[in-house]
Amino acid sequence: MDEHGACGPHDHAHDGPVAPGPARTADLVARAERLAQDRGLQFTALRRRTLEVVAEEGRPLGAYDIAERLSAPGKRVAAVSVYRALDFLTEHGLVHRIASRNAFVPCEHGHGAGESAVFLICRRCGSVDETISTEIERSLDRTLAQAGFKPASRIVEIEGECEACQGRHEASLPPD
């Protein structure tokens, strides 16, 4: 069974690895509200706005970038507040931290705490695609069990060139 449903991950070209924008944002916010309701957590305004900012952007954002976007003239949001909001959001699987970039992306799946993701980071356009592969996970589990290692968290980040950008080799555009 394909995790992506009927549409294979490359049957047709997505113009970005994942659609950013309002649709995905509303989806994530709804998920956050449900989650807060269930677990008795506080999905505060700052946390919601932080999640929205991360979700709107189509690429990983640094904490200071987020702080800047959250700030209005006369109402500055300090980075430390953003870090705290991000701690909350990552802890509950609403955003992910990209260790190799010191940046954050919205979660593109409803995966449980046990499932870990593979991040495909494009050098050219800077986009990040989050995919889940049970095959990779089982390979990892096998290797870990063999080494007697008890895993707590996993980081799998691949840097390279996304499908969309491979067609633009001769075009000398830095789309950034």
Added chain:
Amino acid sequence: MDEHGACGPHDHAHDGPVAPGPARTADLVARAERLAQDRGLQFTALRRRTLEVVAEEGRPLGAYDIAERLSAPGKRVAAVSVYRALDFLTEHGLVHRIASRNAFVPCEHGHGAGESAVFLICRRCGSVDETISTEIERSLDRTLAQAGFKPASRIVEIEGECEACQGRHEASLPPD
């Protein structure tokens, strides 16, 4: 063929994931000299001393830690120099950067540029074990090919508890 030779990765308990110290250091330095010879590179004194410092330590070292160890009273080595040496060493596979720790470890394998490693990072003792799994790599390759993603570099870091530390649960080691 097992990458570890006749000894499986867990047949007997290593007291640390990998033996640090002079033996491994000399091994790595020899490898570096061979490599520099072959590719016409400059294995300078700073690069060699940096490699030695990283190899001697049994755990990941930050760039500033390395700079401190390289500094002598009256002869200070700046962190930026260490970063440049580390760039060289990582570029040629002599040391690896642990993205989730902002730290560096010596390479424990003679793996070629294509082979990527899996790092097992122990929360308790801070040790890092580098292992190679062709199974994981093929799973990854399959997923990447399916997504039309052309990989350039891979990061796989698992944080958890190493085998040695799992036996010390009741021992009163501070969990952090």
Added chain:
DNA sequence: CCCTGGCTGTTACAGTGTAACGATCTCTGT
């Protein structure tokens, strides 16, 4: 009402990494 616990604002600071410039060294062709 007051107390408690969680969230936020603010400041200060430690840690990580790079840009820029000049000096020095190495290799190479003359």
Added chain:
DNA sequence: ACAGAGATCGTTACACTGTAACAGCCAGGG
């Protein structure tokens, strides 16, 4: 040997990332 090119290194300065500590705020329960 000499000059030039390119890589390496020292130095300074700076940007970016992340956390500690403390104070104010706010909701919920006695």
